[in-house]
Amino acid sequence: MVFKVIKMALEISKALNREIENTLKKYPNKEAALLPLLHLLQKEFGYVKKEVMELAAERLDVPYSKVKGVATFYTMYDKKPVGKYHLQICRNISCSLRGAEDVLNSVKEHLNMEVGDTNEKFTLSTVECLGACGTGPVMQVNDDYYEELTPESVKKILDSLK
């Protein structure tokens, strides 16, 4: 195609490439691997930037517009850079009944951050139900859940994140 300018700005390591190949084997077509591929690329490159979406489109042979549509539909794909620790505090019903707002306020005060802020170390977000309602309030930090939080315990957790 004349109009296609292939930019391979991002380097894929051998290990990542192997992981992508293994992921593709799970599905009868390449397109179905888009969600797992975006997870892998986000882990490798920090967030789903334009180059990541271009790379995914190239790799799976789907239009860039489709990748962008998918990447922006799902909340777990970060479209902006995030801190080393992405703090995601559940604001939904069961957690809020158990004091999620106080936990959030404690985090805001302790880190001097507002929801949506990012600094080098942290990004602070509120999220919808994390599916751990019996042990709320809950905060997800990157891949880990912290449960049964109190305004005090959450500060200790934040201090332990180096």
Place this chain on the structure above:
Amino acid sequence: MKMVKILTDKIDIPNYHKIDVYLKEGGYSTIEKALDMGQEKVISELKVSNLRGRGGAGFPTGMKWSFITNQAFPRYLTVNADEGEPGTFKDRLIMTKNPHLLIEGIILTCLTLEIETSYIYIRGEFVKEAQILEDAIAEAYEKGFLGDNVKETGKKVHLFVHRGAGAYVCGEETALINSLEGKKGQPRLKPPFPAVVGLFNKPTIVNNVETIANIPFIIKNGGQAFADIGVERNGGTRLVGVSGHINKPGVYELPMGYPLDKIIYEIAGGILNDKKLKAVIPGGSSTPVLKPDEIRDLPMDYDSLAKAGSQLGSAGVIVISEGTCMVKLLATLEKFYAHESCGQCTPCREGVPWVRDLVVRIENGGGKPGDIDKILDICDNMEGTTICPLATAAAWPAQSFIKQFRHEFEAHINQHKCPFN
């Protein structure tokens, strides 16, 4: 009522999530029996069992399975582990503590319905849970329960884990299918139903984790034994998740039909801080809210909850004590549904944020006299008018909160502030 546990009876055994322990305890012993029974017998036992879908809708599983038996090949099984309905946290327990029971159920389902490829669609946030499943699946492949020749039977069963990426709507079965295909999780019009045109346009069965985890018991003990545990038309046990203002929040496996007030006051230890009960959302955030006098001796099963004006849903019981502002709570829920609307259907995309804005306005003291009726009017236009039930799921809490606690909404409007602040 027999206090039998069939999903969580052994989960306290150390390392029960490892295949060696699971095998020692009698796991994976139903495969040959299922093959001997054959498709027709297994489905008829399922029908006898009164097993109904544990995701929320309560559709009879045996009937769902019967829809695929004369469809073309290949067929797919997709296990719904997208657990996202606020107040619901039961499948997480099965996946972390009893993953091999789920895998055994998947193998039985695949062998019965002549399915060679299956997927567990797990919500993206469950990274640890997905890893536990991956490890368990690897063990099952190694022992020959999964693969190209399941236990020398010549049958093929493959199983993969697919992580979502943060979208409540993907718990709806056709949105889940689209998401598994690498698309936006937007629900499809039905018909055609997934059993006819599903994943990759092939016949597909979508069942909840808890539903599938019940299959080994039914194969082993027969449908009648399962039906005997519960009540009429509602077989087996139910994983009831109790959260909110409760002394002992958690997941409790109870016979279907166990009384809701006993669950709250006896099993889960009563209301937090010795307060009085104000309201109960019995089956996940979408189900209509009930008042204390409505839950007395109310059996937790699909039919009794529907008769009481609510739904059993995902059996996520959310307990609300006196002193809680119901308007603020509804605002919390409507913010959620507005955030999760996939945007396909106008009544949902426009209606739910509108309801949210009105509820937030009332909570903040800016509500106007006509706002309550306006909310009800919008809900009337959302309910049942969209491709999937998300708009209905957003309408039910608004309608029921207003029906049960209209005076609180009026007090907010009349006083121009939240009376609870």
